[in-house]
Amino acid sequence: MKNYTSVHDVADVAALVNEALEIKKAPFAHKELGAGKTLGLIFLNPSLRTRLSTQKAALNLGMNVMVMNLDKEGWALEIQEGVVMDGTTVEHIKEAAAVMGQYCDILGLRSFPKLQDKEEDYSEDILNKFIKYAGIPILSLESATRHPLQSLADLVTITEKAPAGKRPKVVLTWAPHVKALPQAVPNSFAEWMCKADVDFVITHPEGYELEGSFTDGATIEYDQDKALAEADFVYVKNWSSFQDYGKVLSDGKGWMMTPEKLKVTNDAKVMHCLPVRRGLELSNEILDSPSSIVIEEAGNRVYAAQAVLKQMLESL
Numbered sequence: 001m002k003n004y005t006s007v008h009d010v011a012d013v014a015a016l017v018n019e020a021l022e023i024k025k026a027p028f029a030h031k032e033l034g035a036g037k038t039l040g041l042i043f044l045n046p047s048l049r050t051r052l053s054t055q056k057a058a059l060n061l062g063m064n065v066m067v068m069n070l071d072k073e074g075w076a077l078e079i080q081e082g083v084v085m086d087g088t089t090v091e092h093i094k095e096a097a098a099v100m101g102q103y104c105d106i107l108g109l110r111s112f113p114k115l116q117d118k119e120e121d122y123s124e125d126i127l128n129k130f131i132k133y134a135g136i137p138i139l140s141l142e143s144a145t146r147h148p149l150q151s152l153a154d155l156v157t158i159t160e161k162a163p164a165g166k167r168p169k170v171v172l173t174w175a176p177h178v179k180a181l182p183q184a185v186p187n188s189f190a191e192w193m194c195k196a197d198v199d200f201v202i203t204h205p206e207g208y209e210l211e212g213s214f215t216d217g218a219t220i221e222y223d224q225d226k227a228l229a230e231a232d233f234v235y236v237k238n239w240s241s242f243q244d245y246g247k248v249l250s251d252g253k254g255w256m257m258t259p260e261k262l263k264v265t266n267d268a269k270v271m272h273c274l275p276v277r278r279g280l281e282l283s284n285e286i287l288d289s290p291s292s293i294v295i296e297e298a299g300n301r302v303y304a305a306q307a308v309l310k311q312m313l314e315s316l
């Protein structure tokens with residue numbers, strides 16, 4: 001595996017999930033593999049889980065790790081090609097990415113969408129320019145349209161917790177929020193679930209349809225209660241409209257997951273990538289109940305990242 005930016009970079013999804021589960025049993029089994037290798041983690045947006053879990057995963061493999069909040073600590077980046085830099089930008093992505101490629105063996109990048117221009121965001125311009133100019137393998141720490149480390153951890157968790165002897169029903173449900181959030185997490189979750197051995201349903205209000213290439217193979221159900229029937233896993237996440245790009249179309253009244261809503265499920269486990277707005281996206285009652293597996297889900301981020309980094313190191 002050279003770059004890790006989406007499920008399409010994974011030759012065998014089931015094997016990668018199993019490798020993460022094996023690593024979870026013995027996290028230090030490959031602690032020499034990364035000796036003398038450096039992982040750079042570059043953030044253009046905030047992070048708790050991705051930063052800490054990926055750093056821990058690299059350290060478990062014996063790597064050195066350098067972390068930088070480039071948006072706050074670096075120079076103002078110019079992304080456009082061929083412009084005269086006589087404005088507020090100080091360093092071109094061409095030099096910045098190439099220099100980071102000199103210092104690191106693998107480079108992680110977080111670059112959220114601006115949610116203003118659909119074509120610009122969905123072109124993944126920043127991610128693709130890091131791939132082009134860094135000259136070393138790139139690991140997505142969440143890009144404009146996907147979050148593959150989160151999605152792998154989510155599938156690891158579902159595999160670990162699935163009811164014995166049945167194909168689990170997984171429901172991705174939209175949840176209310178007060179801000180416009182990216183489609184990256186649901187896009188990525190949908191892509192991975194459509195490649196997994198699960199019955200996958202997406203439920204959201206009209207107008208929140210995700211881009212079709214991510215949901216091909218999923219059942220789309222606008223009636224949340226119908227979607228939730230007999231679910232084994234309920235994945236709760238807000239996202240802004242793709243059609244009316246970057247917009248919050250409604251207050252989502254009645255869409256927050258509650259214990260009442262869970263009654264129609266098959267005693268479903270509730271998941272969320274975090275951070276979660278308690279009382280807005282997901283009720284306190286659920287988050288504080290045995291139905292919630294959000295903390296174990298976050299714990300699995302380490303083993304997902306470690307399985308990916310192991311395969312990337314083996315390809316260096």
Ligand SMILES: CCC[C@H](NC(C)=O)C(=O)O
Pocket residue numbers: 181182183184185273274275
């Ligand atoms: C892991 C989630 C990161 C981000 N969340 C927020 C709150 O911006 C999102 O929704 O994509």
Ligand SMILES: NC(=O)OP(=O)(O)O
Pocket residue numbers: 046047048049050051142150273274275
């Ligand atoms: N779920 C996740 O990626 O969390 P952070 O944004 O805190 O890294």
